[in-house]
Amino acid sequence: MLSFLLLHASISRNAQTQNLQLKASLVHELGLTDLCLFTEARYTRHLSQADLYTAFQDHPLSLEHFPSGSFTEPNLSGIR
Amino acid sequence: MQSWLEKQRYIVDFTMSSLLRRKVKNIGLLVLYTLIVFILASIIFFTYAIKREAAFILQGSPEIIVQNLIAGRHDLLPVSFLDQIKSIRGVANVESRLWGYFYDSLVGANYTLLTPPSQAGSLKSDGKKTFVGSGGSDIPTPTEEKNLYEYEGAPLEPGTLIIGNGVARMRSIGKGDYMPFMAADGEIMNLKIVNTLASESELVSSDLILMHESDFRKLFGISSTYVTDAIVTVSNPSEIETVANKIKKHIHTARPIIRDEILRTYSSIFNWRGGMMIVVFSAAVLAFVIFAWDKASGLSAEERQEIGILKAVGWETSDVIRMKFWEGAVVSLTSFFSGVILAYIHVFFTGSIVFEPALKGWSNLYPNFKLTPFVNAEQLTTLFFLTVIPYTVATIVPIWRAATIDPDTAMRHTGN
Amino acid sequence: MIELMNVRKVFNAGKANEFSALNNVSLHIPGNRITVLKGPSGSGKTTLLSIVGCMSRPTAGRVKLIDREITSLPERFLTDIRRSTFGFIFQQPNLIKGISVLENVMLPAYPLGDQRKDLCSRANQGLEQLNIVKSGSKVEWLSGGEAQRVSIVRALINNPSIIIADEPTAHLDTKLSYRFMEIVEKFKSEGKTVIITSHDPLVYDSSIIDKVITMRDGKIEDTPA
Ligand SMILES: Nc1ncnc2c1ncn2[C@@H]1O[C@H](COP(=O)(O)OP(=O)(O)O)[C@@H](O)[C@H]1O
Numbered sequence A: 001m002l003s004f005l006l007l008h009a010s011i012s013r014n015a016q017t018q019n020l021q022l023k024a025s026l027v028h029e030l031g032l033t034d035l036c037l038f039t040e041a042r043y044t045r046h047l048s049q050a051d052l053y054t055a056f057q058d059h060p061l062s063l064e065h066f067p068s069g070s071f072t073e074p075n076l077s078g079i080r
Numbered sequence B: 001m002q003s004w005l006e007k008q009r010y011i012v013d014f015t016m017s018s019l020l021r022r023k024v025k026n027i028g029l030l031v032l033y034t035l036i037v038f039i040l041a042s043i044i045f046f047t048y049a050i051k052r053e054a055a056f057i058l059q060g061s062p063e064i065i066v067q068n069l070i071a072g073r074h075d076l077l078p079v080s081f082l083d084q085i086k087s088i089r090g091v092a093n094v095e096s097r098l099w100g101y102f103y104d105s106l107v108g109a110n111y112t113l114l115t116p117p118s119q120a121g122s123l124k125s126d127g128k129k130t131f132v133g134s135g136g137s138d139i140p141t142p143t144e145e146k147n148l149y150e151y152e153g154a155p156l157e158p159g160t161l162i163i164g165n166g167v168a169r170m171r172s173i174g175k176g177d178y179m180p181f182m183a184a185d186g187e188i189m190n191l192k193i194v195n196t197l198a199s200e201s202e203l204v205s206s207d208l209i210l211m212h213e214s215d216f217r218k219l220f221g222i223s224s225t226y227v228t229d230a231i232v233t234v235s236n237p238s239e240i241e242t243v244a245n246k247i248k249k250h251i252h253t254a255r256p257i258i259r260d261e262i263l264r265t266y267s268s269i270f271n272w273r274g275g276m277m278i279v280v281f282s283a284a285v286l287a288f289v290i291f292a293w294d295k296a297s298g299l300s301a302e303e304r305q306e307i308g309i310l311k312a313v314g315w316e317t318s319d320v321i322r323m324k325f326w327e328g329a330v331v332s333l334t335s336f337f338s339g340v341i342l343a344y345i346h347v348f349f350t351g352s353i354v355f356e357p358a359l360k361g362w363s364n365l366y367p368n369f370k371l372t373p374f375v376n377a378e379q380l381t382t383l384f385f386l387t388v389i390p391y392t393v394a395t396i397v398p399i400w401r402a403a404t405i406d407p408d409t410a411m412r413h414t415g416n
Numbered sequence C: 001m002i003e004l005m006n007v008r009k010v011f012n013a014g015k016a017n018e019f020s021a022l023n024n025v026s027l028h029i030p031g032n033r034i035t036v037l038k039g040p041s042g043s044g045k046t047t048l049l050s051i052v053g054c055m056s057r058p059t060a061g062r063v064k065l066i067d068r069e070i071t072s073l074p075e076r077f078l079t080d081i082r083r084s085t086f087g088f089i090f091q092q093p094n095l096i097k098g099i100s101v102l103e104n105v106m107l108p109a110y111p112l113g114d115q116r117k118d119l120c121s122r123a124n125q126g127l128e129q130l131n132i133v134k135s136g137s138k139v140e141w142l143s144g145g146e147a148q149r150v151s152i153v154r155a156l157i158n159n160p161s162i163i164i165a166d167e168p169t170a171h172l173d174t175k176l177s178y179r180f181m182e183i184v185e186k187f188k189s190e191g192k193t194v195i196i197t198s199h200d201p202l203v204y205d206s207s208i209i210d211k212v213i214t215m216r217d218g219k220i221e222d223t224p225a
């Protein structure tokens, strides 16, 4: 039963490569950096452009009122 | 051997009829269990698929983005920086980006406004070289690219827009309609929508509005000496990090973001450690533990009596345990399979409808996306060990204690 | 057939509520006979039966079954012996609710892994002999007498040589009690050994009884046979 599920997954994955490529090329063409998952806060719309170290910047690990912020992590590389 | 097999069959049969006996209780158990597996499996499927999809799609994102930070805020980048960056060794090309957010008070949605970089013309030729798809097959044909944001072969012109599918949905507008904006100087700009972005690309483009550079500058009152940030292309991909460091050294207020960091950000999105995820996850695990515990400690007097009877009529302790093992296995496997299959349908066919309120948060614009089913056997195994094994163990342990009780209890606890 | 030597049974040993249910009981239960253990409630009859029937172990003393010492055998063997040698009829029918009469009757044979066809026909035959026709119905629907007869069929399914019955008539009316004694008589004619505990005169004064052992406070009272 589960192998059927895996089979289905791999078949539809193949079927959707075209789509994936479409998205990838759009990202490339427009110079996009992020997935459009959360449109509620600027640091979750462009998660990778947000950071953890800038003073007073609301960041996704703080307690705040945007739900999306509480299950994402910002670009952590700034702390290196 | 023959009789051993027959014996197992008897025990399984008895287990089944014994499960059917307590229909309400066992169905309740099954539903609860399935629900927990469903939630856990949905989380695992969803997060994994998002991560894999992001990893694939964002391969095409810029090698280095340079932001300008002033007094702790992301600020506009002076155009003069572009030449400074260009002069750094190892930089192949520098491209400016103009983008920002726009709050649409009419529908309460946030849009991302963007000027397609290729208007300057240079990115296309240079960018393609460094596109890091895994092999030539990943690079789409030019005609496909054009369809994305050019209409009828011509690039975006002043006074026109191309909107993402989410924007079109929010405002119920489309090709040929006009969208009014109030510019920074108070003037009303009525821009014509000449196309919408492909609905298949909503995961990256749902909230986008593409506009011409001149419109963008007018709308936000940004002078031509400033851009939002810069895209840097590096001549040798292995030098990305070095170049980023050099940029930082040259321009002290610059914050370079390299593609690896972008990819890393998305490979750690929805991390188990992160906020809400741990809440959801631990809630599910807790519920599971509670009910396994309840199951474990809640050997009712009736069940004890039954075990006593079975032992009195000649069942061995191991037979009783085997029976309870099958009981636990039947319940947990049934729930496991149905939970996993429901989760699969949920995540990959219904667009994770259960999670939508949480993912949506306060935003009004939510992309309609269909995830590519990245599922592997490893995930299923993890899930299996997370749910089936502990449950089965939790059911056996107390039974084992009970089953070692002397069978003469059957003669005493007369519960009929 | 069965021999008990200085058997003691202490419950909750070492605790405040320590209770000595059997004190140095020695007795002999003859084969192919009907033996009745009589005595007031609490005198240790059930305790004695459970030791004889390999359901619990004596605290001290020895038990011999057909010249074989069984006191120190591991649980597995005891279960084996119990399954193949003894048939138990309890005070309560002790049937498992929710499953059919037939399944209840076949329960003791499950661990033996007999052919299903043989087992079913054996069970049906047994039920027929005791005039139970509702083999497919659930045990909840049975009357008290029927339930007991089902439990008797269950006790006989593995064809045991010793039948143990603990207060079998306690929940039966006079008519059903006589009916039970008839069944017991049949056991004897089939060459089985029967041990019954009871404080019901209808049982221990019955003419078919071969031996009566009287118990009081965990000891055997000497009665002339
Ligand atoms: N598991 C036990 N723990 C403590 N005391 C027990 C236990 N089983 C029986 N007894 C006690 O042992 C005595 C003898 O019990 P039992 O053999 O059932 O008597 P009878 O069957 O003659 O009525 C009773 O006083 C009873 O309370």
Ligand SMILES: [Mg+2]
Pocket: C045, C046, C047, C166, C167
């Ligand atoms: Mg008793």
